[in-house]
Amino acid sequence: MDGKYGHYLDVIIILAQKDFKIRYRNSVLGFLWSLLNPLAFMAILTVVFSLLLRVDVPNFAAWVLIGLLVWRFFAVGTGQGLFSIIGNPSLVSKVYVPRHIIVLSNNVANLVGATLEFVVLLPLLVFLGVDLSLYVLYLPVILIMEFLLVFGLSLSLSSLSLRYRDFYQVWDIALQLGFFLSPIVYDAKLVPQRFQFLYSLNPVTCLIESTRAIFLQQQFPSLFNGAVVVASVAIFLLLGSMIFRRLEKRFAEEL
Amino acid sequence: MAMMEISDVWKRFRIPHERRSTVLEHVAGFLSILEGKRYDYEEFWALRQTSFRLEHGESLGIIGPNGSGKSTLLKLIARIMMPDKGRIEITGHIAPVLELGIGFHPELTVRENSMIYGVIVGVPRSEMKKRTLSILDFAGLTRFQDARLKTLSSGMAVRLAFSIAIQTEADIFLIDEALSVGDMEFQEKCLNRFREFKKEEKSIVLVSHNMEQVKSFCEKTLYLVNGETRFFGRSEEATRQYASDVSRPIGTSQPA
Numbered sequence: 001m002d003g004k005y006g007h008y009l010d011v012i013i014i015l016a017q018k019d020f021k022i023r024y025r026n027s028v029l030g031f032l033w034s035l036l037n038p039l040a041f042m043a044i045l046t047v048v049f050s051l052l053l054r055v056d057v058p059n060f061a062a063w064v065l066i067g068l069l070v071w072r073f074f075a076v077g078t079g080q081g082l083f084s085i086i087g088n089p090s091l092v093s094k095v096y097v098p099r100h101i102i103v104l105s106n107n108v109a110n111l112v113g114a115t116l117e118f119v120v121l122l123p124l125l126v127f128l129g130v131d132l133s134l135y136v137l138y139l140p141v142i143l144i145m146e147f148l149l150v151f152g153l154s155l156s157l158s159s160l161s162l163r164y165r166d167f168y169q170v171w172d173i174a175l176q177l178g179f180f181l182s183p184i185v186y187d188a189k190l191v192p193q194r195f196q197f198l199y200s201l202n203p204v205t206c207l208i209e210s211t212r213a214i215f216l217q218q219q220f221p222s223l224f225n226g227a228v229v230v231a232s233v234a235i236f237l238l239l240g241s242m243i244f245r246r247l248e249k250r251f252a253e254e255l
Numbered sequence: 256m257a258m259m260e261i262s263d264v265w266k267r268f269r270i271p272h273e274r275r276s277t278v279l280e281h282v283a284g285f286l287s288i289l290e291g292k293r294y295d296y297e298e299f300w301a302l303r304q305t306s307f308r309l310e311h312g313e314s315l316g317i318i319g320p321n322g323s324g325k326s327t328l329l330k331l332i333a334r335i336m337m338p339d340k341g342r343i344e345i346t347g348h349i350a351p352v353l354e355l356g357i358g359f360h361p362e363l364t365v366r367e368n369s370m371i372y373g374v375i376v377g378v379p380r381s382e383m384k385k386r387t388l389s390i391l392d393f394a395g396l397t398r399f400q401d402a403r404l405k406t407l408s409s410g411m412a413v414r415l416a417f418s419i420a421i422q423t424e425a426d427i428f429l430i431d432e433a434l435s436v437g438d439m440e441f442q443e444k445c446l447n448r449f450r451e452f453k454k455e456e457k458s459i460v461l462v463s464h465n466m467e468q469v470k471s472f473c474e475k476t477l478y479l480v481n482g483e484t485r486f487f488g489r490s491e492e493a494t495r496q497y498a499s500d501v502s503r504p505i506g507t508s509q510p511a
Contacts, residue, residue, distance in 0.1 A: 008375060014374040018360060018367075095351040095375055096334045166277040185485065249337045252330065253268060 011097060015105035019080075020112065035120055038068045038114035039150050041153050045185055057187055059216065062128040064213055065121065067184040068210045073146055074112035081106050081154025082161050082168055085251065093252040100244060111147045118143070125215065135214040138221070142214070146183060147160070147209050148233045155240030159247035162254055183208055257346070259309040259427070261331070262301060264341030266327055266482075270298040279338060301327040302482045305341070309475060312456035316469035316490055318477035318497050323479040325462045329429050331466070332460060347426030347458075351376050353417055361405035365396060368404045369419055377423045386422060394418035414441050421448055428452065431462045466494040 002036060024030035040229045042065045050060040057063050085092060091102050118139065138167035161167035191199045199205065206228045210221030302324045309315055317325045328377070329351060330336040331343060333352045360368060366387060372391070373383040391397045395413045399407065407415070414437055420428070437445065449472055463469050469476055469490055476493035478486040486493045 006379070010374050010380045014371050014380060018363065020368070022360065022362065091375070093330075093335060095372075096349075099376055164276065164278045164281065166279060170278055232260055252336045 004194070008098070008101060011101055012105045012108060015091075015102065016108040019106050021112070023109070025099065031113075031116070035117060037123075038065065038072055038117065038121075041068055049185060059129055062125050062130050063212065063216060065128075066211050067208050068148065069114070069117055069121065069180075070142075070211050071179065071182060071184050072117070072149060072206065074204050074207070075152035075179070077107060077110040077114070078157060078171070079152045079175065080110060081150060081169075082157040082171055084154065085158040085162050086117075089255045093255050098249060099248045100102070100155065100241070103158050103244075104151060107147060107151045107154055110150065111143065114146075115143060115192065130215055131216070132216065133218040135218050135220065138214045139211070142210055144208060145159070145229050145233055149203055149207075149229070149236055151241070152233060152236030152238075152240040155244040156236075159244045159251075162251060163247060166190070178202075178204065181205075201228055203229050215221065220248035257308050257344075258311045258313070258343075259315075260344045261305055261307050261332075262329075262342045264305045264331065264338045264342075264343060265300060266302040266324070266331060266336065267339045268299045268301050269296045270299055285358045295359065300482050301481075302331070302338075302372040305477075305479075305484055307475070307477055307484075309458065312457040312458060313451070313475055314461065316473035316492065316493070317460065317479065318466070318469060318476060319479035319485070320466070322481075324482040325479055326431055327482075328477075328479070329431050329460065329462055332427075333429055335430045345427070348377065348424060349426035349427045350420050350429065351422055351451075352425050352429040352431055353413070362403055364401050365404055365407065366391070366400040369415065372416065373419045373422060376420055377425070378419075389417045390422060393444075409439075410437055413437055415440075415443060423455070427458045427460065429460045432464070466498070470494055503507075 013215050018056070021190070022096045024034075024198075042061060045064050045068075046061045049055040049064070072247070081103060084103045085099065088102055091097055092099065117199055122132070122136075123161070157171060164170075181199070188199065188205065188209065206221075206225035213219050213225075305324075305328065307315075317328060319325055327336065329352050331338055332345070333349060335352070360371070363371075366369070369387050369390060370380075370383055373386070374380050379387070388397070388400075391400050394411075396407070396411060396415055399411070404412070417437070420480060446468075450460060453472065459472055461469060473490050475488065476486075476490040477484060478493045478497050480500075486496050
């Protein structure tokens with residue numbers, strides 16, 4: 001049994017490496033692009049919201065950058081996870097690899113990318129005036145939880161998009177909606193009172209607020225946010241594996 | 256000891272009358288069901304009632320006309336597809352199906368693809384790092400190691416896949432007409448390797464239209480027509496029956 005799991009680990013590493021290489025190969029700047037993207041967006045949002053619209057959030061640039069990084073991990077992770085099966089026909093129909101490993105490797109490549117983004121942009125946060133404290137050590141936990149959330153969703157998305165070829169369009173719209181249903185460019189306090197509870201059940205909201213808590217408020221994420229994240233990870237992993245198991249039987253035929 | 260036991264395996268494919276593969280089409284289709292139109296598809300049994308048993312060290316040939324379910328059976332044995340009914344029991348490690356069009360990412364280099372393929376078929380990553388050069392050498396592709404995979408010809412790609420697959424510690428090798436693409440020299444290399452496999456009591460499952468190869472490597476042969484087993488047993492017998500069916504196709508149900 002040990003040999004088998006060693007083999008799976010090797011497969012995950014090699015496939016994650018492959019996804020990583022493919023993502024950054026065809027551009028001169030490679031990884032730099034994935035840093036420039038949130039930075040440029042941060043600059044735009046800072047100009048628009050703190051200079052033009054005068055949003056009242058202290059250290060808006062750092063605040064918005066954290067929100068963007070957490071959101072990017074979610075949006076890029078699920079967006080690419082969705083294509084992990086359709087985009088790898090030979091892995092599905094030419095060889096036998098347990099299929100959830102294909103999805104998992106794709107998500108691992110994303111986790112590495114997101115972690116690097118955070119690590120590289122840490123000095124920038126300091127430059128923007130953020131006092132880093134030991135609470136930052138909590139970041140890996142948040143990233144792992146977000147990774148598990150992305151994995152659960154990717155399991156559903158990748159198998160559903162094989163069944164319905166335009167499913168990525170649906171998810172694309174959902175992500176656009178999600179961007180504005182999460183407190184990335186505005187403060188969650190601005191949400192009307194009667195929607196507050198519903199609003200706070202969004203796991204991405206909780207992940208963003210937890211990350212801001214450890215970076216900007218030097219405190220632990222709230223118990224409520226933690227509980228919502230853990231519960232939604234459990235729900236999406238369960239739902240994802242149920243859908244995936246059901247649909248994976250016909251993957252090789254439908255590709 | 257039975258190495259492979261296939262008991263009453265059935266495999267069905269669905270051919271929808273109107274192919275509906277998008278969310279929008281499903282919504283439209285759902286509305287038309289409400290109007291009273293029925294969503295239907297045709298069922299097509301690619302394999303029916305397939306049963307056979309191979310003992311340790313025995314090799315199997317699979318023969319029959321195009322579309323008779325040979326490749327489907329290989330994919331079932333390889334676990335790439337699932338049977339709709341029946342059981343497939345295998346003891347031992349299976350190497351992947353060798354067939355045309357193998358390769359993982361056309362944009363990555365030959366060497367990178369070899370790494371990926373090798374690890375997937377079961378060679379540890381650390382081993383694969385050491386062996387890549389000798390594999391490329393066996394495949395005769397050392398010169399192309401940094402070329403993108405898409406620049407290789409189909410024959411070269413099969414040569415690469417084959418050279419990697421034989422690195423695995425598998426007990427069973429599945430081969431789907433892949434041999435016919437390699438050039439004469441490479442075919443000879445492969446046949447030699449098969450003879451070694453036989454000596455090591457490894458098994459080969461060979462889909463082929465070359466009756467001589469089937470007879471020389473496989474003790475048993477399964478002869479399929481339209482998904483049904485026409486014959487299973489000694490290879491001489493199976494190939495003789497296939498040959499005689501082909502020579503008088505009138506009165507039989509098989510397509511030419």
